[in-house]
Amino acid sequence: MIDLNSLTISSAREALKARKFSARELMEASIQTIKDKDSDIHAFLEVFEDALGLADEADKKIKEGVDLPLLGVPIALKDNMLVSGHKVSAGSKILENFTAPIDSTAVRKLKDAGAIIIGRTNMDEFAMGSSTENSSYGPTKNPIDPTRVPGGSSGGSAAAVASGMVIGALGSDTGGSIRQPAAFCGLVGLKPTYGRVSRSGLIAYGSSLDQIGPLVKTVSDAEILYDVLKGQDPMDSTTIGDQSYPKKKDFKKIIGVPRSFVESEGVSPEIKKNFQETEKRFRDLGYEVRDIELEHLRFSLSVYYIVALAESSSNLARFDGVKYGLHVDGDNGIDDYFKTRGAGFGQEVRRRIILGTYVLSSGYYDEYYNTALKVRKLITDEFRKVFMEVDLILTPTTPTSAWKMGEKSTSPLEMYLEDIFTVPANTTGCPAISLPSGHEEINQIKLPLGIELTADLGREDNLLKAGKEFLGEK
Amino acid sequence: MDREKVIALSKLARVDISQEEAENLAGEFEAILGYVGEVKQAYKGEDMGTPQSDMALKNILREDAEPHESGLYTKNLLAQAPETEGEYIKVKKILG
Numbered sequence: 353m354i355d356l357n358s359l360t361i362s363s364a365r366e367a368l369k370a371r372k373f374s375a376r377e378l379m380e381a382s383i384q385t386i387k388d389k390d391s392d393i394h395a396f397l398e399v400f401e402d403a404l405g406l407a408d409e410a411d412k413k414i415k416e417g418v419d420l421p422l423l424g425v426p427i428a429l430k431d432n433m434l435v436s437g438h439k440v441s442a443g444s445k446i447l448e449n450f451t452a453p454i455d456s457t458a459v460r461k462l463k464d465a466g467a468i469i470i471g472r473t474n475m476d477e478f479a480m481g482s483s484t485e486n487s488s489y490g491p492t493k494n495p496i497d498p499t500r501v502p503g504g505s506s507g508g509s510a511a512a513v514a515s516g517m518v519i520g521a522l523g524s525d526t527g528g529s530i531r532q533p534a535a536f537c538g539l540v541g542l543k544p545t546y547g548r549v550s551r552s553g554l555i556a557y558g559s560s561l562d563q564i565g566p567l568v569k570t571v572s573d574a575e576i577l578y579d580v581l582k583g584q585d586p587m588d589s590t591t592i593g594d595q596s597y598p599k600k601k602d603f604k605k606i607i608g609v610p611r612s613f614v615e616s617e618g619v620s621p622e623i624k625k626n627f628q629e630t631e632k633r634f635r636d637l638g639y640e641v642r643d644i645e646l647e648h649l650r651f652s653l654s655v656y657y658i659v660a661l662a663e664s665s666s667n668l669a670r671f672d673g674v675k676y677g678l679h680v681d682g683d684n685g686i687d688d689y690f691k692t693r694g695a696g697f698g699q700e701v702r703r704r705i706i707l708g709t710y711v712l713s714s715g716y717y718d719e720y721y722n723t724a725l726k727v728r729k730l731i732t733d734e735f736r737k738v739f740m741e742v743d744l745i746l747t748p749t750t751p752t753s754a755w756k757m758g759e760k761s762t763s764p765l766e767m768y769l770e771d772i773f774t775v776p777a778n779t780t781g782c783p784a785i786s787l788p789s790g791h792e793e794i795n796q797i798k799l800p801l802g803i804e805l806t807a808d809l810g811r812e813d814n815l816l817k818a819g820k821e822f823l824g825e826k
Numbered sequence: 827m828d829r830e831k832v833i834a835l836s837k838l839a840r841v842d843i844s845q846e847e848a849e850n851l852a853g854e855f856e857a858i859l860g861y862v863g864e865v866k867q868a869y870k871g872e873d874m875g876t877p878q879s880d881m882a883l884k885n886i887l888r889e890d891a892e893p894h895e896s897g898l899y900t901k902n903l904l905a906q907a908p909e910t911e912g913e914y915i916k917v918k919k920i921l922g
Contacts, residue, residue: 589885764854
């Protein structure tokens with residue numbers, strides 16, 4: 353059987369083109385690995401039955417000499433992207449029996465590029481969480497150490513790639529939901545610039561923050577998927593084109609480190625040590641690494657949570673038990689809403705919707721939501737200014753390595769604080785990538801660590817360039 | 827923040843929660859709001875212009891033309907509704 357652990361998207365495409373194996377054999381290897389491993393990991397919510405048949409169709413095209421960037425490559429999808437005719441639940445009971453009537457734009461683009469959607473992966477309900485413990489269908493475990501979380505909310509996608517079930521997956525990132533699980537599972541995770549990838553057919557969480565992106569093993573693979581996914585879409589009015597953010601300067605290999613932020617309390621000694629090693633590695637690669645000041649950066653987590661809570665309470669108002677999804681019968685029309693939403697949403701979703709309602713309520717709107725929008729602008733302006741001087745900002749991806757299952761589930765605030773390094777990219781809209789940067793050894797298990805590079809709006813090219821150099825890719 | 831306030835908010839959010847959950851949430855909300863409330867220290871009344879005004883983001887509107895064939899998605903969409911009657915989604919009586 354094909355060893356998926358040693359395979360990347362680019363090497364699989366080479367092998368398919370050279371007929372070293374067929375798309376069917378590649379798909380069978382994925383399905384077999386899922387059968388062997390997923391009862392322990394629980395990365396998948398469903399493997400699609402049509403996947404093998406679609407692999408045969410891809411083989412026919414390969415024989416005809418068709419060449420597409422993802423032809424015959426199985427890709428797993430986080431359970432919040434619509435695939436026409438297939439179930440999609442956002443990890444929630446409220447959508448347990450929902451079948452997508454359309455393809456999301458991301459899925460349509462994957463299909464057009466020849467990819468085969470193998471199935472849907474587990475996630476924190478409505479992407480609300482940092483550990484994939486908040487799924488209504490049970491938690492996903494970290495394949496490197498199954499007593500630990502894989503990160504979240506795209507934890508199923510990360511675990512699926514890290515355990516060799518698939519060679520590539522898509523996640524969505526509202527506050528770090530691609531990058532943090534990538535760090536915890538030793539993968540590359542890219543969150544593109546806000547608006548770069550269409551969200552049409554992505555189940556919304558925080559609409560001014562959400563982006564779709566890849567979880568893969570190499571930066572080159574991230575680039576392949578990013579190139580397929582990006583682009584303006586008439587179905588998502590927030591998408592941007594290549595010229596929306598004109599390039600202001602050439603790449604000069606200058607990295608800025610927000611020193612006080614990286615040194616802050618709550619960042620583990622192992623992460624700090626790994627970060628120093630990372631800085632040295634970049635210097636050895638010919639980068640200039642300098643300290644930068646971002647005065648308002650420390651407020652970005654607060655800004656993020658206020659905005660995300662507000663937007664989620666508004667976005668999730670659509671789940672009313674009338675048009676689609678779960679319906680629980682009450683005494684009258686409005687009681688149907690209370691009962692349906694009370695039963696259909698899990699605890700963390702209820703918590704965020706109710707808090708979101710609070711920060712948007714007339715008495716507190718100015719104090720929280722409006723103030724958060726203003727501070728968001730301050731932070732964004734500071735980032736844009738710093739990017740006149742540096743090409744990239746470097747931080748750890750996470751303040752700690754993967755934690756034990758259940759360790760943080762009793763304190764929501766403690767869980768929120770884990771997102772400290774990833775939320776600024778969503779708050780500002782900037783693109784960011786997490787790269788594997790080493791390990792922390794606990795009980796003879798090497799837990800992966802990640803570092804994060806952030807670039808100016810529209811400058812994914814800088815992330816990909818530096819990422820490839822850092823990982824020694826051509 | 828107390829239990830009654832959480833219950834009132836849950837009513838506005840149209841979510842049924844138990845008294846016990848409201849009690850727990852009240853404590854958690856105190857902690858979360860205490861933390862995120864720090865934004866108030868960051869903003870010192872500067873004139874910000876319109877939030878996000880310098881972003882390149884502009885809403886793109888599709889042409890109000892070339893609609894898809896009428897009824898093309900009706901069957902699939904209605905199939906997702908909890909209750910239907912003919913080509914309508916059925917709800918409880920709203921006006922007495």
